[in-house]
Amino acid sequence: MLVGSTESTTIDSNNHKGMFDIWVVKIKGNGDILWQKTFGGSGIDIGKSIEVTSDSGYVVAGFTNSTNGDITNSRGSTDFWVLKLSTNGTLEWEKTYGGSGIDEAFSLKKYS
Numbered sequence: 001m002l003v004g005s006t007e008s009t010t011i012d013s014n015n016h017k018g019m020f021d022i023w024v025v026k027i028k029g030n031g032d033i034l035w036q037k038t039f040g041g042s043g044i045d046i047g048k049s050i051e052v053t054s055d056s057g058y059v060v061a062g063f064t065n066s067t068n069g070d071i072t073n074s075r076g077s078t079d080f081w082v083l084k085l086s087t088n089g090t091l092e093w094e095k096t097y098g099g100s101g102i103d104e105a106f107s108l109k110k111y112s
Contacts, residue, residue: 001024001025001026001027001050001052001058002023002024002025002026002027002050003022003023003024003025003047003048003049003050003060003062004022004023004047005020005021005022005023005045005046005047005062006020006021006023006038007019007020007021011023011036011038015037015038015039016038017038017040017041017042017045017066017068017069017070018040018041018042018043018044018045018066018069019042019043019044020040020044020045020046021038021039021040021045022038022039022040022045022046022047022060022062022081022083023036023037023038023047024036024037024038024039024047024050024058024060024085024089026089035088035089036089037085037089037090037091039060039069039070039083039091039094040064040066040069040070040071041064041066041067041068041069041070041071042066042067042068042069043064043065043066043067044064044065044066044078045062045063045064045065045066045071045081046062046063046064046104047060047061047062048061048062048063048105048106048107049061049062049105049106049107049108051108051109051110052110053084053110055087056087057084057085057086057087057092058084058085058087058089059082059083059084059085059108060082060083060085061080061081061082061105061106061107061108062080062081062105063078063079063080063081063103063104063105064078064079064081064096065077065078065079070083070091070094071094071096072094072096073095073096074096075096075097075098075099075100075103076098076099076100076101076102076103077100077101077102078098078101078102078103078104079096079097079098079103080096080097080098080103080104080105081094081095081096081105082094082095082096082097082105082108
């Protein structure tokens with residue numbers, strides 16, 4: 001699994017929403033793309049970390065300054081943004097965390 005960000009409009013172009021979108025890519029063992037998805041709003045959305053969940057889905061951490069699109073609750077200037085994805089990359093839920101200033105998540109770890 002790969003996570004990052006893209007400003008390209010040709011990657012998952014049906015879902016491109018803004019300046020930068022979080023870009024999640026699942027690759028096969030030979031490096032070919034199995035699927036790819038973008039998430040975000042009209043602002044800057046940056047993916048920093050991804051982990052497999054107990055249900056074989058994925059959780060992504062990053063940050064956003066968007067107030068629309070896939071973001072349902074903007075809390076301030078820039079927020080932590082956590083996304084839960086299904087095994088095929090469908091967005092199951094998303095949450096923002098933070099205050100009125102700049103809050104940026106860079107990593108997440110599974111806690112058992």
